[in-house]
Amino acid sequence: MIRILFASLFALVAMGASAFADTRDVYTVSNIEVDETAGSLIEARELAMASARVQGARVLIDRITLAEDRLQSGGLVVDAALADRLSAAVDVQEETAGAGRYKGTLAVVYNPRMVRAHLDGLSVPYVDTQAPKGLLVPLAGSAGLDAAWREALGTGRDETLSPFVTANSPGYSAYSDWLELSPEAGALGARRGILAELSGVDGAWQVTVSTVTAAGTERVGTTPYASSLEVAVDRMVALLDENWKEVSVIRSGERTPATASVRYTSLAEWNTLRGALARSPLISEFRIEAIARDGALVAFSYAGDPPRLQNDLLQRGVSLSENEMGWIVRSAVSPSGEP
Structure with a gap:
């Protein structure tokens, strides 16, 4: 138990450093x-x-x-x-x-x-918490166009509300699900998939964007026409950012207090779950009430309603459910908490 508590303390420091890095990227x-x-x-x-x-x-x-x-x-x-x-x-x-x-x-x-x-x-709502990092999958109609699209995307972006790393593995398609994407996503620190399907002709490019999580695939939308692939990338990022702001912006100062039992099977899984809770833009005043080898009791306040909170956490690979004992937090990704 002492070892677990010391490891958890180290993870708290590491999580704080990671959160600082995320904030610096946004700002x-x-x-x-x-x-x-x-x-x-x-x-x-x-x-x-x-x-x-x-x-x-x-x-x-x-x-x-x-x-x-x-x-x-x-x-x-x-x-x-x-x-x-x-x-x-x-x-x-x-x-x-x-x-x-x-x-x-x-x-x-x-x-x-x-x-x-x-x-x-000025009473202007804002969102400065990043979405979970995505594994971005470039999709195009031909091998040559796929290579050009991949080159325009580069290796990824951090200075955005919707950070991503570009997938390296070939063979993905518009039908790829989380089970297919999760091995590479986990290796690259991504918590969701982003399908970016390029269409159009030179001078008039569009990108259709979908997100992929353990809950399934959800279409985000299609960008306006872009004059170049580089502009298409910028418009794709803007579409992802706008979508994230729309689902995350908090317009009311009201918060609902809550407690939840967190279930995990390893220290890595605990760190993943705690990080998701602490970084959600809907959650504030997050604190750990008790901790053990395979579970913890946490308390926090949240904005909005429970379905909105559930959807936000699911984007981060976390399941929030309820039984007769109250709220239960588990990994929605795998028993080990790793994608």
Whole structure:
């Protein structure tokens, strides 16, 4: 038991570090292009940094809020003063400087506490918790197009609300289920599958997106037409992010207190289940009341109704059911808790 408790303590620290990494991914905006000219190189560089902060803040706010909420608030204006207040650091990805001109590609990291306070002050709902990482399966009508689509997708994305890693294994199809995807998903740390089926012709590409979990396959939607495969990727990511925000955004401050028994067969499974509960955007005030070798008692508050919470956890590979003793949390993936 002592060994299990020490291992659990280590896992708590590890989970905290992982959550920090997830938060940094959401609050980092990379690949911001700047090109400024001034009387001196120092002045040009300062103008470029200020421009990057403003551009990045607009991208970030759009990333974590819904268009309908931004519109209802009258529009979320970002000026240089606000962007400076919200930002934490500016990183240089590439730069060319000289003769009063600064040109480069920058990344800006924003302060979560300041951004949240700003949106809370305006009563604008937001979602800054990432969806479970997905194993993204590129699908296309031919081998040549499949290769081009895979190249455009790259290895994956982290700086998004819907992070994914691109599948390496061949042979998947639009009918692949979680049983088929789960071995590679587990190896790459993914908790769900994402089918991305490309269609169209050069200059007019569309992507039909579906998510795959232990509960089955659910169609997310189809992107607008894109002029290139690179734009098609961006629109696919936007579609996934919008879908995640719509199912995760919390518009009410009301929370329902709850307790649940967590059933597991290994420390790895416990870590997976606890992480899913702690990272759900619907759950707050998560705490462990008691822990044993094969089970734990947890308490938390949740927003929305039980079906919504069940659906959110199922996306993370977690089953939430109820019996005469109360709520039971188990792995929806496998007895070991691994995909």
